[in-house]
Amino acid sequence: xxxxxxxxxxxxxxxxxxxxxxxxxxxxxxxxxxxxxxxxxxxxxxxxxxxxxxxxxxxxxxxxxxxxxxxxxxxxxxxxxxxxxxxxxxxxxxxxxxxxxxxxxxxxxxxxxxxx
Amino acid sequence: xxxxxxxxxxxxxxxxxxxxxxxxxxxxxxxxxxxxxxxxxxxxxxxxxxxxxxxxxxxxxxxxxxxxxxxxxxxxxxxxxxxxxxxxxxxxxxxxxxxxxxxxxxxxxxxx
Numbered sequence: 001x002x003x004x005x006x007x008x009x010x011x012x013x014x015x016x017x018x019x020x021x022x023x024x025x026x027x028x029x030x031x032x033x034x035x036x037x038x039x040x041x042x043x044x045x046x047x048x049x050x051x052x053x054x055x056x057x058x059x060x061x062x063x064x065x066x067x068x069x070x071x072x073x074x075x076x077x078x079x080x081x082x083x084x085x086x087x088x089x090x091x092x093x094x095x096x097x098x099x100x101x102x103x104x105x106x107x108x109x110x111x112x113x114x115x116x
Numbered sequence: 117x118x119x120x121x122x123x124x125x126x127x128x129x130x131x132x133x134x135x136x137x138x139x140x141x142x143x144x145x146x147x148x149x150x151x152x153x154x155x156x157x158x159x160x161x162x163x164x165x166x167x168x169x170x171x172x173x174x175x176x177x178x179x180x181x182x183x184x185x186x187x188x189x190x191x192x193x194x195x196x197x198x199x200x201x202x203x204x205x206x207x208x209x210x211x212x213x214x215x216x217x218x219x220x221x222x223x224x225x226x227x228x
Binding site for chain 1: 158
């Protein structure tokens, strides 16, 4: 079946630094990738949608200059949290699909970010 | 904006069927219903999805009412490993993409 690898699984960084999270589709071409954020005991909140080779579309209230998304290839998307602050501490999850006509959404295992 | 409503928690005895309800009264005609589950601090796992007809796979069955305003996920013989948060989701069109709108989920506890 389709597999999405997300790395790192957890990261601790100092306030003010930037952190990059990678999301790779291992056995399929991901034309569309989604980035979510999940706070403790809450549901997944969609942050942005990215199509390969295009600029990401951000959900309302998500700062595009703070959460930089790059989807330069059909198998890799990255999320960079810039100038991280403690309130950015969360569980970040990526998801990939082969396009709008494909009904499968495969999720990565998530990245636990802690900003100290 | 969540398009689904689920009970926050449910209990089920091991070996019995778990029936998880979901209301999606504002769903549009071409929007699919998806179910995922999430075990603590892991990525969501796909269970099943459907549009109008009832669906069944090796994991579960999905029963969608005729007016499509609600659905029920059925785990036929729940095991302890089925303890998780179950999310009922509506897939909506967003430009050329289709994105998943997540509800708050039902925390299912399967008891021995």
